[in-house]
Amino acid sequence: MRIARLDVFACCLPMKKPVKMAAExxxxxxxxxxxxxxxxxxxxxxxxxxxxxMTGETVESMGAAVRFLAPSLRGRDLSDVEGIIAQMDRAMYGNKAAKAAIEIALHDCLGKTLGKPVHxxxxxxxxxxxxxxATVGxxxxxxxxxxxxxxxxxxxxxxxxxxxxxxxxxxxxxARRICEAIGEDCTISADANQGYSTEGAIAFARAMAGTRLDFFEAPVRADDLSAMAAxxxxxxxxxxxxxxxHGMGDIEAHAARKAAKGMALKSIKLGGLRGLVKAGALCERLGLEINVSCKTGExxxxxAAAAHAAAVLPHVxxxxxxxxxxxxxxxTEHPLTVERGYLTVSDAPGLGIAVDETLIRKYAI
Ligand SMILES: [Mg+2]
Known part of the structure; x- marks a missing residue:
């Protein structure tokens, strides 16, 4: 079985309500x-x-990247996932979100072909x-x-x-009020999306001492590892x-500088599911905690792709x-369901979801 066709659609999906973050x-x-x-x-x-x-990519740039990569992927053996990833990286630097979309589609197609779930x-x-x-924002x-x-x-x-x-x-x-309201036996995090100065982030952390906050994500500018470490x-x-x-080197650098105790792993930052799983294995070796996440609004x-990757990690x-x-x-015909806060990973072939192409076309821009 070979890759016969690759098409890309840019869509704008409506949100139930806005999510407020530091910069947007x-x-x-x-x-x-x-x-x-x-x-x-x-x-x-x-x-x-x-x-x-986060990734430097827009729907326009991702569309252009997929169209640029498609000719060199057509005709390739579907089961040669590593070879296809290597070909994408040879042909084009960066553009990891665009590559992730292709790599996820490849896993879905291969899984359906072999009758195996992506995990x-x-x-x-x-x-x-x-x-x-759950995000409270x-x-x-x-x-x-x-x-x-x-x-x-x-x-x-x-x-x-x-x-x-x-x-x-x-x-x-x-955040303190929310922590108090949630009660026991929960994991609670705060995500600043790089929104504080070093002093501001330290002030926030000190003000949260003694609460049940488990971790504090992206306190300061991510490219300032010294500030993260401080x-x-x-x-x-x-x-x-x-x-x-955005890759294994970043995970190693954070661990070496003692700049973080855990990592949020996303396919759009790591070029797809294989990159995410490799990053998870590295986190385990380095004693780091793991959060697997989607970009808001995926x-x-x-x-489903994130859930399949999380299913095979040593811990999440x-x-x-x-x-x-x-x-x-x-x-999709039947959107992924979360029951009482938990998601059960599908054992159906591929991602285990059925995309409705009329919906893709309806929301295409
Ligand atoms: Mg985050």
Whole structure:
């Protein structure tokens, strides 16, 4: 079986409500979808959300990258996943989100062809049922507390509070209220999306000491590893890295500088599922915690892909952040379901989801 066709669609999916982060208010999801057709007529789908501030890629650039890569991939043996990844990296530097969309579509198509779930193509299933992380991000304390309490009531045990959007003391006051409202037996994180100065991040960490906050993600500019290390050194709360992790070297650098105790792994940053799984194995070797996450607003395609990768990792103690639940419209016949905060990884062939192409065309831009 060979790759016969690669098509790319740029879509704009509506969100249920905006997510407030340090540098942006996410009101819609601009994502690409890759449709990969084999010589046998089997179709696989992949997705990548645009995150210009994280990956440097837009839907336009990702579309151009997929179209640039497609000719050198057509005719290649579907089962030679590593060879296809190597070919993409030879042909084009960077553009990891675009490559991830192709690589996910390849896994979906290969899995359907072989009658195997994607997790079985990636490794041994160790985490069949994953706790998913709920994001609390209205930016308003009363609304955040109400939202977090409702999610806790609905069974969620993993929470991410968006901070870095106000003065550190005010963010901390809001985060403390949320921590108190959620109750026991939960993992709680705060994500500043690089929104604080070093002093501000340390002030936030100190203000949160004694609360049940488990980790504090992306406190400062991700490209300033010295600042990350300074915050990590001053904080009793574990620091997590996200925007600064684009490959194995970044993970090693954070560990060597003691700049973080855990990593948020995303296919759009790591070039796909194989990159994500390799990064997870490296984290385990270095004693780092792992969060597997989607970009805010990715649909059931990328969310299912993230779940398959998380299923084979040694551990996902910092949770799985799937994002399809935040969308007002998905592109699959039956969007991925999270039951009482947990997601059960599909054993159906491929990603285990059915993309509705009429929806792709409906939301295409
Ligand atoms: Mg993050």
């Amino acid at each position: 208010l996410v009101t819609r999801a601009d994502n690409i979808f890759v449709r990969l057709e084999s010589s046998d007529g089997v179709i696989g789908w992949g997705e990548a959300g645009s995150a210009p501030a 079985a193509l990636l490794g041994e299933k160790r985490n069949p049922r994953l706790a998913t992380m 209205t930016g308003n304390a009363d609304k955040d507390v109400a939202e977090a309490s409702a999610l806790r009531e609905a069974g969620y045990t993993q929470f991410k509070i968006k901070v870095g959007i106000d003065a550190p003391e005010r963010d901390a006051a809001r 915050v990590a050194n001053a904080s009793r709360i574990a620091i997590g890295a996200d925007e600064g992790v 649909s059931s395609v990328a969310s 103690r910092w949770g799985l952040s799937v994002t399809q639940g935040g969308l007002a419209a998905d592109v």
